[in-house]
Amino acid sequence: MAIFSTTLMAAVVAATTDAIWAIVWLAVELGFGAARYAALAALQRDEAAGRPGNAVLPLYLGMSWAICYGIGCGLCAISGEWLLILMAGIFISGLAGGISSRNSGTPRYGITLIYLLGTPYSVAMVLSPLPYMYIVGLLVPIWGFGMALVLLENYEVLLNLFLSERKNRRLANYDSLTGLPNxxxxxxxxxxxxxxxxxxxxxxxxxxxxxxxxxxxxxxxxxxxxxxxxxxxxxxxxxxxxxxxxxxxxxxxxxxxxxxxxxxxxxxxxxxxxxxxxxxxxxxxxxxxxxxxxxxxxxxxxxxxxxxxxxxxxxxxxxxxxxxxxxxxxxxxxxxxxxxxxxxxxxxxxxxxxxxxxxxxxxxxxxxxxxxxxxxxxxxxxxxxxxxxxxx
Structure with a gap:
């Protein structure tokens, strides 16, 4: 769903501006979407077959995509078009919220994605000729910090859940007195x-x-x-x-x-x-x-x-x-x-x-x-x- 929504935004920008950068952005978004989907599918197949899969490739593809998407949203911010500025802000906010939940198991990676997405938009808003847009640009890092805190809280919840599940599994399968399997x-x-x-x-x-x-x-x-x-x-x-x-x-x-x-x-x-x-x-x-x-x-x-x-x-x-x-x-x-x-x-x-x-x-x-x-x-x-x- 995230790949579909981000590709849809790039398509809307390309259709409304006819700018070369917007068309290139759409092409890059399509390429990253296909590559990320293929990498995740291959990893899931390997795990289902009991083989060690390439878990690093999806991470690198995700960070590369975040950089490109953040740059695209930054270009929307300096375009001066209110529709593009609002769409970029809304999509970055939605993506960061999803990352704080979906990627809470890998907090450093999730926080990196949030700032890779938000930094170009923040810089563009600070440099925007539109009045008072710099205020929005200065607020973006603070908002990113808040999203990072939410992600870390979700990580603590997930970690406690995992540890409790592991403890319960051990209690169910091992003798608590001797430590031997039951x-x-x-x-x-x-x-x-x-x-x-x-x-x-x-x-x-x-x-x-x-x-x-x-x-x-x-x-x-x-x-x-x-x-x-x-x-x-x-x-x-x-x-x-x-x-x-x-x-x-x-x-x-x-x-x-x-x-x-x-x-x-x-x-x-x-x-x-x-x-x-x-x-x-x-x-x-x-x-x-x-x-x-x-x-x-x-x-x-x-x-x-x-x-x-x-x-x-x-x-x-x-x-x-x-x-x-x-x-x-x-x-x-x-x-x-x-x-x-x-x-x-x-x-x-x-x-x-x-x-x-x-x-x-x-x-x-x-x-x-x-x-x-x-x-x-x-x-x-x-x-x-x-x-x-x-x-x-």
Whole structure:
């Protein structure tokens, strides 16, 4: 719309004056209009295709156009024709108002455009032979300063809106306590990894489901503040136990998920053992001594244990409950062709030197009653790995 309106003014000036400068102005306006439209369209196509576009070219074209249009309006001001003088002033005012809103995201560029448009008109009005026109010319810079203030205010509003949106997006996708991505981000990234995984590849993708052993007892005994501190430390230990390309998520109170791209079940076993050993290291609780907890890990691998997010998470979750049933502090891998659990390795949670946390709760009625039937229905083979002692 701005390109159309400015071209229309140049056409009116050319039609009413028949002056060479007016015709040249119209031709230049048509050229800049076509070039600016083409540059913006190309940039939008590149962004839609995910390619880096030329974002600088539209800026240079915009400033060049502002210089030419400002000169055209200045020539209208010194023409002595009241119609042209009024039209130039009205169009510059309208353009500056639009710039203060549309270009508020780039304040320096927007302010530059406002003064490039208004300066030639201001100088022409100061030099105009018409009486009292110099007053208008002296007021134009003040008016431009006011438009710049409006633009900066719009920039502050836009910036606050952007920051609030980014904060809300982070709150929706990340755990505020540990800083880990939450279950929403887990599903998005998991689906993205599955879309990029090749079912025929030797090591496409493995997922861990983790549940802390003995944490709930300690959390109930020592309070949520101590429990939160432990969860933060657990998140740090998990991040330090995996590769940079691996992804760690907190999906519940003491439940975590780890995605291991390009990893087979056999290759994932050492990673799980590192995690078990890291979590088994004592946690120092201020005023409460040391807390020893463990972690049970279930694993599922694409495409052996499933081809969708839900299938893989379900298989890994069943394997994790089998690890808890076998005595906790275990790594259990899910697979096809039935279930073959191995011997359990019991794990306990302790606090030293003063109090001892009550023993961890049993795996629960659900896992006792449902795990065998679920595993049989899903034809899942469970392979257990012995607990790795802390510090080994």
């Amino acid at each position: 279950r929403v981000m887990k599903r998005q990234r998991f689906e993205r990894l599955l879309r990029g995984a090749d079912a025929s590849a030797p090591a496409p993708l493995t997922v861990f489901c983790l549940d802390l052993d003995g944490f709930k007892s300690a959390n109930d005994r020592f309070g949520h503040a101590a429990g939160d501190a432990v969860l933060v430390s657990v998140a740090e230990r998990l991040r330090s136990s995996v590769r940079e390309q691996d992804q760690v998520f907190r999906v519940g109170g003491d439940e975590f998920v780890v995605l291991l791209p390009g990893t087979r079940t056999d290759d994932a076993a050492p990673v799980a053992q590192r995690i078990i050993a890291a979590i088994a290291e004592p946690f120092e609780l201020a005023g409460h001594g040391r807390l020893d907890i463990g972690v049970s890990i279930g694993a599922a691998t694409f495409p052996t244990d499933g081809s969708t997010v839900d299938d893989l998470l379900r298989a890994a979750d069943i394997a994790m409950y089998e690890a808890k049933r076998q005595g906790k502090g275990r790594f259990v891998a899910a697979g096809r062709n039935g279930m073959a659990p191995q011997q359990p390795a019991p794990a306990t949670a302790n606090v030293t030197p003063a109090s001892r946390v009550r023993p961890p709760e049993p795996a629960g009625l659900w896992s006792k009653l449902q795990l065998p039937s679920l595993a049989k229905a899903a034809e899942i083979r469970i392979t257990a790995h012995p607990q790795i002692p802390a510090g080994s």
